[in-house]
Amino acid sequence: xxxxxxxxxxxxxxxxxxxxxxxxxxxxxxxxxxxxxxxxxxxxxxxxxxxxxxxxxxxxxxxxxxxxxxxxxxxxxxxxxxxxxxxxxxxxxxxxxxxxxxxxxxxxxxxxxxxxxxxxxxxxxxxxxxxxxxxxxxxxxxxxxxxxxxxxxxxxxxxxxxxxxxxxxxxxxxxxxxxxxxxxxxxxxxxxxxxxxxxxxxxxxxxxxxxxxxxxxxxxxxxxxxxxxxxxxxxxxxxxxxxxxxxxxxxxxxxxxxxxxxxxxxxxx
Amino acid sequence: xxxxxxxxxxxxxxxxxxxxxxxxxxxxxxxxxxxxxxxxxxxxxxxxxxxxxxxxxxxxxxxxxxxxxxxxxxxxxxxxxxxxxxxxxxxxxxxxxxxxxxxxxxxxxxxxxxxxxxxxxxxxxxxxxxxxxxxxxxxxxxxxxxxxxxxxxxxxxxxxxxxxxxxxxxxxxxxxxxxxxxxxxxxxxxxxxxxxxxxxxxxxxxxxxxxxxxxxxxxxxxxxxxxxxxxxxxxxxxxxxxxxxxxxxxxxxxxxxxxxxx
Numbered sequence: 001x002x003x004x005x006x007x008x009x010x011x012x013x014x015x016x017x018x019x020x021x022x023x024x025x026x027x028x029x030x031x032x033x034x035x036x037x038x039x040x041x042x043x044x045x046x047x048x049x050x051x052x053x054x055x056x057x058x059x060x061x062x063x064x065x066x067x068x069x070x071x072x073x074x075x076x077x078x079x080x081x082x083x084x085x086x087x088x089x090x091x092x093x094x095x096x097x098x099x100x101x102x103x104x105x106x107x108x109x110x111x112x113x114x115x116x117x118x119x120x121x122x123x124x125x126x127x128x129x130x131x132x133x134x135x136x137x138x139x140x141x142x143x144x145x146x147x148x149x150x151x152x153x154x155x156x157x158x159x160x161x162x163x164x165x166x167x168x169x170x171x172x173x174x175x176x177x178x179x180x181x182x183x184x185x186x187x188x189x190x191x192x193x194x195x196x197x198x199x200x201x202x203x204x205x206x207x208x209x210x211x212x213x214x215x216x217x218x219x220x221x222x223x224x225x226x227x228x229x230x231x232x233x234x235x236x237x238x239x240x241x242x243x244x245x246x247x248x249x250x251x252x253x254x255x256x257x258x259x260x261x262x263x264x265x266x267x268x269x
Numbered sequence: 270x271x272x273x274x275x276x277x278x279x280x281x282x283x284x285x286x287x288x289x290x291x292x293x294x295x296x297x298x299x300x301x302x303x304x305x306x307x308x309x310x311x312x313x314x315x316x317x318x319x320x321x322x323x324x325x326x327x328x329x330x331x332x333x334x335x336x337x338x339x340x341x342x343x344x345x346x347x348x349x350x351x352x353x354x355x356x357x358x359x360x361x362x363x364x365x366x367x368x369x370x371x372x373x374x375x376x377x378x379x380x381x382x383x384x385x386x387x388x389x390x391x392x393x394x395x396x397x398x399x400x401x402x403x404x405x406x407x408x409x410x411x412x413x414x415x416x417x418x419x420x421x422x423x424x425x426x427x428x429x430x431x432x433x434x435x436x437x438x439x440x441x442x443x444x445x446x447x448x449x450x451x452x453x454x455x456x457x458x459x460x461x462x463x464x465x466x467x468x469x470x471x472x473x474x475x476x477x478x479x480x481x482x483x484x485x486x487x488x489x490x491x492x493x494x495x496x497x498x499x500x501x502x503x504x505x506x507x508x509x510x511x512x513x514x515x516x517x518x519x520x521x522x523x524x525x526x527x528x529x530x531x
Contacts, residue, residue: 088402094394094395113404
């Protein structure tokens, strides 16, 4: 993709956030360009899901700014934020389908709430989106009757039902077998190509990230250590990046004195 | 000493913050009752869940409460030779106090706990986040139908409770103990005035509001709960808290309303 000529649709600047006294994000800067697939990677607890929640406007930051489609969301009022979200689709890690509704009703919900379409048109649109996701004929099923992969695809169908400009996908491969995971990767690429979406995917699956990403951002302990193309990430000399790519456990220096204190119980007194 | 002061300060700040958050939540939900779109389908669904599904338990509880009142009333009033007062004793106790309070406590146990657990699970499984990300306000979509359904259902359930209680009292006093049927109903006619019914209805309206407010707010703010428990444990904790808090709030507000209206 010709990334240099693309307009920036998401701009995160010096984002800092705390949970209590713990710093979760530490001066994060990130630009996502129009029509690209940006994959945010990092180990558990690195802050990638927190970053996603901030970009979605679900959490408030300690400092910094987040601009989405030209709107500064850290200072935007609720009305503006809700309007902006109509241009965004989000597929959550667990699907977040409503258990009391059928799959069809779940996918139809944004249309019912935001449009004046008649029942028949809504049904056709739902069927179309479900077919794109290889879920034809499941409209009447309840979410509890679907497999893990089907739940994720149904969530994706709901996320794209309004044809959003931006699509966010949290951990698409988590808990799925490699075949289903690969199918989801194909779907993400298809959505970008067919619907001209900008897609942000949060994952820790290397194979999936390399397959779908135009660019990858790697987070470590709340800081972005690199944002680059797949090829440059592969060739990076950064230790953290190489540790992640080669699945090497992190080497921590052992403080022998503190360790002995812990063993003898001195630190507890 | 310093620890004690620090702890007291922390607790005070927590409770003040919590009360403020709950109050803002209530006001936001109440304001949204009057804004479009009106979720008729969701309101009917909630009326069915909170109201219609509570009918059986209200009939059973109301009947037994009335029977106990009839039984106790018979033995007490017999000592004073005032058996003709039994109808008014049963009716007034039910309409002014027991009907609204017991009906509300039944609804807390049946619907309040379920509402709290439902919203709590929606919070833990990111369904509430999903709603927000779809540009759908969770207060409007999830809470408002429950608020409307509860403040419509509670007065109706209370009326049903009162009627069943009066019939239960009739069964105990008239059918079992042979109190004169005419004096049972005549006492009721002569002693119950509109102000008594009005008091019962005001109470049931307020109790309906309390039940749904506490249940929805506790579930909605599950992630901010001080215990830090999330998931299944968090849901079970906040459900227990919601039931206890609603029950205590019902009894406390019952006294307040009685004191104001008497």
